Amino acid sequence: MREITLSKAVNEAIAEEMRRDETVFLLGEDVAEAGTPFKVLSGLVEEFGTERIIDTPISEPGFTGIAVGAALTGSRPIVDLMFGDFLFLIMDQLCNQAAKAYYMSGGKLNVPMVLRTNLGATRRSAAQHSQSLHALVAHIPGLKVALPSSAYEAKGLMKTAIRDNNPVVIFEDKLMYQDKAPVPEEEYLIPFGVANVKREGKDITLIGTSSMVQVAEAAAEALAKEGIEAEVIDPRTIVPLDEETLLKSVKKTSRAIVIDEGHQSYGVTGEIASRLNEKAFYHLDAPVVRMGAMDVPVPFSPALEDLTVPTVDAVTAMARRLVAGEMIHAA
Amino acid sequence: MPHDVIMPALGMAQDSGLIVSWLKSPGDAVKAGDALMEVETDKATMEVEAQADGFLTRVTAAAGDTIPVGNVVAVIAETAEAADEDPPAPVAESKAPAEAESEPAPAELPDGKSVIMPALGMAQDTGLLVSWAKAPGDQVAADDVLFEVETDKSTMEVPAGHDGYVAALLAEAGDTVPVGESVAIISADKPADPQRRSAGPSAKPTAAPSDPAAKTEEAIATKATAPARPSPTKAAAVEGVILASPKTRRLALEEGLDLARLAEAGHPQPFHVRDLETLRTMPARGTGSAAPVEAAPARHLSARVSSDGLAGFLAWARAETQGSVDQSTLLAGFARASLRSLDGNPDPVIEVETLHGSTRFPEAAEDDATNGKPDLILRDLRASPLNGLRMGAEAAPVLTLVQEDETLTLTLECGAGQLDARAAISLVSGFAGRLEDPLRHLL
Known part of the structure; x- marks a missing residue:
């Protein structure tokens, strides 16, 4: 199977859906000629023109509001939010308007909008362009949240998102745009709420999101050399969350680490760990451990920045301790 | 039944509202849902709807008045004439009929304007009347503090709201009064007979200590739940x-x-699933132990069979092999077969102990005799004078064989965690059957 970059996969997904459905259009800053700072959208304006690939002024609340209105009136807009950090600017449009219109209209109004943005640190972008804020929107009922972990997921989840009749926020990891993965030529969609068991194992479950799936897989590889069989699961969407697959795995392995690049406190790791504790408690032989980003603004210093996110070594070491039955945070 | 029209709380932190205009006049027929008046708050101007059908009567506030939230501004009565006929504060009585029936009929309430328990919090249904600042008969100005109210959040002073005299106090300090209920009447003229009474039973949802009925009920409830x-x-x-x-x-x-x-054995904590393996193989607690801990119960099963079968078989085997038969090998074979049939373990390890020493079967298992424990210890004590015993569970299930005259007694002792009841019974039965008729089992 051919291998393409995550960037190319997103581009293909949007182009295919825009060809299929003329109500789909895209708007955002530097999306047309510039093709975004990450060059994800290069070539789209040439095919679809400036009527459907719209460069907007620098006003995130403005263009997100336009998209919500367009979605309410029959279009299927894709909002390009250059950095996930800019989510703070559009909280009202996204969380108060887009997320609630369906509910507050008694099901009479839909907001079939996709907000594509990014997450991920270690790109030396400093504290205001390096945050992973997916937990923020996952907290709001009415928003679906997808976290592709490779080019394959990026394409399949984007196509599903564009066809969804409700607002979906997709976070791409900005460090993975050039990562290649096998992606079929033929069309495919990845349903929401279906986790992917990337590797089977019996000793411990490593649940990773977005780029942390790679970290989990590398840790599993290292653990295998020591005779520890780790199961690696990528939930792919955190809203909806495929609880069933996660619980089934944890009931089998009795141990789990949840790895996510958002800040650890009040985050995705805490939510998933808590569900496992509640629903698989009597099957656990060790505490479910969260591994998120440090609770600090992301440092600009490369040496410091690299310390803030979960690493393969840290995950491997923690898994080893759990399997050995070491006491974790207990007195 | 007359229905109070009160100044509603339209905002989140609103304590009064300005009546912009009345949309109905006194005596007008109104239906529930009709707009009665327009009220302006800090944020917006809104219409206030009638909550019941009837006639608008006793309008006590005019356009331009600012009224504290919760105060009654009008009454929707059943007839247009009700305004003139009804006593000034029918609300308190109509809401507390029980009081009216069970107690001596109270004196007619004096004329005047009602002061009600205000809504001071966002989700407040009642207020605790902490103290009165005025006594019946006192002269009051609208801004004078009339009483103090405690809610979930704070204690606040409530002004009289009207100039005049305290004609009646309808609740006592300590009463919990529902929001909207009248607590005082302020009359324009000095009252001849100012009244003082406590709030009716309906105004005491949490059962004030003076209410004997509620107290009894509470006592019954406590009695019923306490032993459970x-x-x-x-x-x-x-x-x-x-x-x-x-x-x-x-x-x-x-x-x-x-x-x-x-834990008592000093095994390092925290315990994990693998530690249960150690626990399963621990010898049963001695019966003399004083600790009140419930130990895993030990199993003790025995069976008696005639020794004829085994003796006959041994004699036949000796003749066949023209020499001695290794009885330990033979017994281990029986034990292995019995174990195999019950848990499917294809290669159980048996340790046969005699008065002279012990041997492991199969012989390959001899090599790791030091690390592993056998699946079964077979203690062949036929040569000893013992004819019965009770030793308690050991590291592995123990099957003891003793002989008295022509009878072989077979005793299995093990921890409950080592063999479940069904397995223990099958093991003893299976082994006894093989002892009784060795040939049949060989065939």
Whole structure:
């Protein structure tokens, strides 16, 4: 199977859906000629023109509001939010308007909008362009949240998102745009709420999101050399969350680490760990451990920045301790 | 039944509202849902709807008045004439009919304007009247503090709201009064006979101590629930806390194993599933132990069979082989066959102990005799004078064979965690059957 970059996969997904459905259009800053700072959208304006690939002024609340209105009136807009950090600017449009219109209209109004943005640190972008804020929107009922972990997921989840009749926020990891993965030529969609068991194992479950799936897989590889069989699961969407697959795995392995690049406190790791504790408690032989980003603004210093996110070594070491039955945070 | 029209709380932190205009006039017929008046708050101007059908009567506030939230501004009565006929404060009476019936009929309430329990919080249904600042008959100005109210959040002073005289106080300090209920009447003229009474039973949802009926009910409720509550200290049989994973605790419970024994043995905590293996093989607690801990019960089963079968078989075997038969090998074979048939273990290890020493079967198992424990210890004591015994569970299930005259007695002792009841019974039965008729089992 051919291998393409995550960037190319997103581009293909949007182009295919825009060809299929003329109500789909895209708007955002530097999306047309510039093709975004990450060059994800290069070539789209040439095919679809400036009527459907719209460069907007620098006003995130403005263009997100336009998209919500367009979605309410029959279009299927894709909002390009250059950095996930800019989510703070559009909280009202996204969380108060887009997320609630369906509910507050008694099901009479839909907001079939996709907000594509990014997450991920270690790109030396400093504290205001390096945050992973997916937990923020996952907290709001009415928003679906997808976290592709490779080019394959990026394409399949984007196509599903564009066809969804409700607002979906997709976070791409900005460090993975050039990562290649096998992606079929033929069309495919990845349903929401279906986790992917990337590797089977019996000793411990490593649940990773977005780029942390790679970290989990590398840790599993290292653990295998020591005779520890780790199961690696990528939930792919955190809203909806495929609880069933996660619980089934944890009931089998009795141990789990949840790895996510958002800040650890009040985050995705805490939510998933808590569900496992509640629903698989009597099957656990060790505490479910969260591994998120440090609770600090992301440092600009490369040496410091690299310390803030979960690493393969840290995950491997923690898994080893759990399997050995070491006491974790207990007195 | 007359229905009060009160100044509603339209904003989140609103304590009064300005009546911009009345949309109905006194005496007008109104239907529930009709707009009665327009009210302006800090944020917006809104219409206030009638909550009941009837006639608008006793309008006490005019356009331009600012009225505290919760205060009555009008009454929707059943007839247009009700305004003139009804006593000034019919609300308090109509809401407390029980009081009217059970107590001596109170004197007619004096004329005047009602002061009601205000809504001071966002989700407040009642207010505790802490104290009165005025006594019946006192002269008051609208801004004078009339009483103090305690809510969930704070204690606040409530002004009289009207100039005049305190004609009646309808609640006592300590009463909990529903929001909207009248607590005082302010009359324009000095009252001849100012009144003081307590709030009716309906105004005391939490049963004031003076209410004997409610007290009895409460006592009954307490009596009914008290014995049902288990003593929380009863479960703690072992001192200290045992650290164990939830899965370990669940499996221990299912198998009837006691984690306290591992703790007593000094096994390092926290306990995990793998530690149960150690616990399963621990010898049963001695019966003399004074500790009140519930130990895993030991199993003790015995069977008697005639020794004829075995003796006959041995004689036949000796003749066939023209020499001695290794009885330990033979017995180990019986034991292995019995074990195999019950748990499917294809290669059980048997340790045969005699008065002279012990041997492991199969012989290959001899090599790792030091690391592993056997699946079964077979103690052949036929040559001893013992004719019965009770030793308690050991590291592995023990099957003891003793002989008295022509009878072989077979005794199995093991921990409950080593063999479940069904397996223990099948093992003894199977082995006894093989002793009784060795040939049949060989065939």
